[in-house]
């Protein structure tokens with residue numbers, strides 16, 4: 391029987407996850423299908439019972455449900471336990487519904503392995519929304535000791551500092567001035583998303599050897615990323631992070647580490663043009 395997998399989130403129409411996972415199911419000749427699953431009014435009960443009854447074999451969770459799903463699960467493991475942010479669900483051998491997090495791996499695999507002398511680098515995370523706990527943990531796991539965070543709504547920074555004591559909180563109003571102090575800047579806000587709002591200033595005063603990471607991949611280049619790229623700053627968009635988180639989810643479900651081949655990358659890029 392064809393196994394079912396899927397993703398929940400809102401908005402979810404434009405998710406590339408079905409393309410990613412169905413490509414790999416095809417490549418490894420696994421009889422399975424990955425689809426978008428609509429959730430009405432944040433009601434997870436159908437998805438949860440389908441997982442428990444093994445009608446669905448695995449689910450990805452994206453914004454805004456990564457934290458909201460937690461009370462519906464039997465247990466959190468690994469990075470999900472540390473971040474309380476879940477993006478992958480499956481039933482374990484004891485019939486328990488498990489929440490894991492592959493976003494942390496996604497960020498590390500995509501960019502942070504390239505950071506030399508991580509202990510001496512200063513990072514600023516811009517944004518304290520759904521993806522931020524995973525960004526913080528990936529920086530910590532990569533050996534950074536100096537990690538700051540700023541957010542328009544400051545309370546969300548305090549909430550994260552309760553969990554991750556290492557964080558320094560920077561006032562949102564000082565952002566434009568502050569960015570010159572950092573070796574790594576990570577945009578974890580929704581600023582720059584296609585058809586959305588953007589930063590109301592250019593990132594002019596940055597260090598020459600800055601690394602700029604955008605968690606956004608739609609568009610592939612946000613205005614800020616494009617601006618910094620033209621100034622020869624080392625920039626990364628969110629596409630690699632997206633692919634690597636998917637690779638690890640696929641592994642958790644199928645125990646196959648799927649290859650990220652050129653054809654797959656070309657298909658994904660063609661969808662983002």
Ligand code: ATR
Nearest residue numbers: 454517518519520521541542543546578579580587
């Ligand atoms: P949520 O707020 O539900 O966690 P998210 O998509 O996970 O949603 O996160 C959105 C992030 O982008 C938040 O850091 C948000 O800042 P607030 O916490 O102050 O809302 C940030 N963001 C979105 N629009 C913004 C804007 N116009 N200016 C500054 N930050 C913005």
